[in-house]
Amino acid sequence: MVKQIDLITLLERIEAETGCQCEVYQGITDEDALYIPVEDLGAVIGMLREDFGCYHLSGITAQQRESQPGEIELIYHFWHGKGLSLLLRLPADDPRVASLIATIPGADFYEREAAEMYGVTFTGREETPRLLLPDDWDQGPPFIRREESDG
Amino acid sequence: MDKISIPIGPHHPLLKEPLSMRIDIAGERVLGGTLRLGYVHRGIEKMATQRTYVQDVHLIERICGICSHVHTTTFCLAVEKLLGIEVPPRGQYIRAMMCELERVHSHLLWLGILAKHVGLETVFMHAWHDRELALDIMEGVSGGRVSHAANQIGGVRFDLSPEQVAMIKENVEKLKAQVSGVLDVIENEPALRARTQGVAPVSADLIRDYCVVGPVARASGIDVDLRRDDPWPPYDQLDVNVITRPEGDAWARTLIRALETRESLRLCEILLSQMPVGPVTVRAPRKVPEGEVVTRSEAPRGEVLYYLRSDGSDKPARLKVRTPTLAVLSLLPEQLSKIHVADIPVVLAGIDLCIACADR
Numbered sequence: 210m211v212k213q214i215d216l217i218t219l220l221e222r223i224e225a226e227t228g229c230q231c232e233v234y235q236g237i238t239d240e241d242a243l244y245i246p247v248e249d250l251g252a253v254i255g256m257l258r259e260d261f262g263c264y265h266l267s268g269i270t271a272q273q274r275e276s277q278p279g280e281i282e283l284i285y286h287f288w289h290g291k292g293l294s295l296l297l298r299l300p301a302d303d304p305r306v307a308s309l310i311a312t313i314p315g316a317d318f319y320e321r322e323a324a325e326m327y328g329v330t331f332t333g334r335e336e337t338p339r340l341l342l343p344d345d346w347d348q349g350p351p352f353i354r355r356e357e358s359d360g
Numbered sequence: 361m362d363k364i365s366i367p368i369g370p371h372h373p374l375l376k377e378p379l380s381m382r383i384d385i386a387g388e389r390v391l392g393g394t395l396r397l398g399y400v401h402r403g404i405e406k407m408a409t410q411r412t413y414v415q416d417v418h419l420i421e422r423i424c425g426i427c428s429h430v431h432t433t434t435f436c437l438a439v440e441k442l443l444g445i446e447v448p449p450r451g452q453y454i455r456a457m458m459c460e461l462e463r464v465h466s467h468l469l470w471l472g473i474l475a476k477h478v479g480l481e482t483v484f485m486h487a488w489h490d491r492e493l494a495l496d497i498m499e500g501v502s503g504g505r506v507s508h509a510a511n512q513i514g515g516v517r518f519d520l521s522p523e524q525v526a527m528i529k530e531n532v533e534k535l536k537a538q539v540s541g542v543l544d545v546i547e548n549e550p551a552l553r554a555r556t557q558g559v560a561p562v563s564a565d566l567i568r569d570y571c572v573v574g575p576v577a578r579a580s581g582i583d584v585d586l587r588r589d590d591p592w593p594p595y596d597q598l599d600v601n602v603i604t605r606p607e608g609d610a611w612a613r614t615l616i617r618a619l620e621t622r623e624s625l626r627l628c629e630i631l632l633s634q635m636p637v638g639p640v641t642v643r644a645p646r647k648v649p650e651g652e653v654v655t656r657s658e659a660p661r662g663e664v665l666y667y668l669r670s671d672g673s674d675k676p677a678r679l680k681v682r683t684p685t686l687a688v689l690s691l692l693p694e695q696l697s698k699i700h701v702a703d704i705p706v707v708l709a710g711i712d713l714c715i716a717c718a719d720r
Binding site: 236237238239240264265266267268270272274284288290291292294313314315316317319338339340341342343351352 | 398442667720
């Protein structure tokens with residue numbers, strides 16, 4: 210069995226240990242979610258693993274909200290008996306975030322998918338080789354919304 | 361000894377689905393490998409945003425040819441959560457029964473493949489013969505052997521008649537007897553043990569680091585099963601026995617799946633005996649209110665995750681599907697290191713790949 214984490218305790222610990230300001234996001238139904246500063250991702254995840262025993266990264270969702278076309282959003286879906294989502298906002302013109310594969314090797318495929326579908330650069334890893342798209346695909350990240358596209 | 365790099369695939373000698381691997385060997389030892397997916401990438405996540413929720417149920421059924429039902433279930437659960445509607449109890453029970461039958465057929469299919477690749481043709485024949493009993497049930501109630509189209513938003517599409525319930529009970533009874541025979545072979549057959557015991561053991565720490573899910577994780581002692589640990593109804597009313605093994609080797613992965621088959625049959629019987637009466641579905645509106653939701657289910661291969669964001673229209677704004685194979689596949693290069701060339705099929709078969717799922 211996996212132990213449950215209380216969101217308030219988690220917020221207090223994150224602030225005390227990393228000093229970063231998180232913002233609770235209540236948009237995801239029945240799920241704890243936090244917007245965290247991009248540069249603090251590694252510190253928060255390290256703390257989640259070491260202090261709370263929250264190891265399981267279920268996946269990474271990348272998306273571009275219609276209301277925020279200038280941003281790419283990454284959602285790191287963790288699970289510890291219930292879901293915990295960490296959300297990051299990256300600028301759409303140069304989405305860049307530190308890679309997690311040194312701490313969580315299982316994040317490899319999820320990062321590669323976000324890289325090829327949304328053009329996110331994961332720093333601190335050698336490269337993000339193609340995972341799903343054909344080798345000769347030359348039209349850029351297919352999920353990025355363009356002005357002339359009908360969606 | 362010099363390192364040699366061998367490309368295998370995408371048209372594969374072992375699997376029916378395309379996967380390209382590059383395996384580095386030195387003599388008989390495997391040093392490691394890399395993977396390339398995408399040969400059956402259909403862009404389903406993107407397609408889903410261009411279709412209505414009703415159409416998406418049918419699209420999502422096509423993500424996988426084996427665990428199609430759990431995909432539509434997880435998607436429908438997400439949409440229903442945003443809509444704020446609840447599936448009637450009888451509909452929930454039929455959904456869960458189909459999930460368990462799907463696990464039975466998926467595990468038996470897999471057992472057959474493993475048996476064939478370790479040279480036990482008889483077990484292959486038995487497992488695939490027995491699997492037909494599960495498929496007969498699903499075809500009998502839904503009309504489809506592997507694409508059942510059982511789910512719709514708000515419930516399931518069919519009810520069970522007393523004759524169908526009798527047929528299910530009869531087939532489940534037969535399956536139970538057959539599965540105990542298969543279990544006996546797995547536990548006692550020296551040839552199978554020799555080919556699988558101690559092969560490519562994976563530690564619990566490695567499973568955690570790679571975020572591996574499902575039977576592969578449970579074979580390394582990770583005691584997690586979403587049917588018990590994060591259940592949707594009616595699993596919250598069932599007492600699911602989670603089966604784990606400490607060994608972490610190919611044999612444990614085999615035994616786990618056989619034991620889970622037996623457990624699924626037990627759950628099927630409970631679901632049938634406790635099935636409430638009443639409607640199986642409720643009407644759902646076409647447009648889904650603005651919102652986001654994450655749902656998870658225990659598919660035959662482990663946790664499947666759906667993230668859905670609605671903008672208030674009749675089409676999803678974003679749908680993300682994380683299939684269990686993608687989580688388990690990341691461990692493959694690690695598993696392929698330090699084994700013998702002859703064990704490659706056992707390791708590959710042992711993780712129960714579903715490339716269509718991983719590629720989407």
